[in-house]
Amino acid sequence: MSYLLKNMHRNHTSIATFPISVASSTNVSCSIQRFSVAPMLNWTDRHCRFFLRQFSRRALLYTEIITTETVLFGKVDYLAYNEAEHPLAIQLGGSDPDTLAHCSRIAQARGYDEINFNVGCPSDRMRNNCSGAYLMAEKLRVAECIAAMRTAASIPVTIKTRIGIDEQDSYAFLCEFIDTVSRCGGCDTFIIHARKAWLSGLNPRENRKIPPLNYDRVYHLKQDFPELTLEINGGIKTLSDARRHLQQLDGVMIGREAYQNPGILSQVDSELFGETDPLPNQTAAVTTMLPYIEQELSRGTTLGNITRHMLGLFRGMPGARQWRRYLSKHAYRPGAGPEVVSAALSSIQISTIN
């Protein structure tokens, strides 16, 4: 059965408006429209995003999931960000079309470049108001939500979803979901975490490991929906993995590896987007963080809340452990400031010389 749909009206706006072909160092040519760092709750906060931005100008960065209640009633302004973080997408969680439309209007007014709708989070909190991955069973509602968000905001509205949920994991189920949401909701860009979610019995952490990844299913989807922009996510650890996916798909999203080993991002602009302007190396990135840290501390942020995102900076390099240890030991002490970060850097420079 072919799910190829003809004569549909779709909004074809996206951050990068045309694909770029890149002949990589491995001589495999790929075409890229999107490269992003995944939304990750408690990880990709604004400090993390400012830090990650040091390594790539082109990667699209995402907020953590922000529920509509948090947008409207949150005690802290979770929508705050630094201008340097652009291009930046906000990820919204919710299930009421009017409320999502209202929050989309707010997100656009706050200057976000894209709004992403979460249809993939398997947590119990999502179960309670039938949002996140639970919404995969409600394709018409997802279409309604997306249509309302697209009417409310003129910036691109995208979806991050899974390849299935529980026993609803056939290829036909996935196609019907994508078909309905793209045709009735007008969504033209999907980020697909290539594993299904088990909604009962597994917690969110287990749901990022246990059901096996199925990349072929996402490749197949692109063949059946060639007019859609499809970005793949799940288990991607290197840029050569990314290039392999880009031979079949339009984009790649990396989550845990980008957070735990941010150095991987430093090759993205040159390797995937063919850019020639050099970006700072790890040491220079630390230096750029110092004035940011100073400014944030003067506003009441504590050092550990920033440096916790920087622990993986030297992963795989000499001094990595020393860097992590120094920051973990000193950044949470009362009054700790940027000098702790400078000292951590000096400590690894000394330890690698000795």
Ligand SMILES: Cc1cc2nc3c(=O)[nH]c(=O)nc-3n(C[C@H](O)[C@H](O)[C@H](O)COP(=O)(O)O)c2cc1C
């Ligand atoms: C700590 C953590 C928090 C996450 N929070 C979110 C979230 O807020 N929204 C979301 O769509 N996915 C969330 N995810 C899932 C990731 O976006 C991504 O889909 C998943 O980690 C698979 O990609 P990876 O193998 O590249 O990490 C989270 C993942 C982690 C590790």
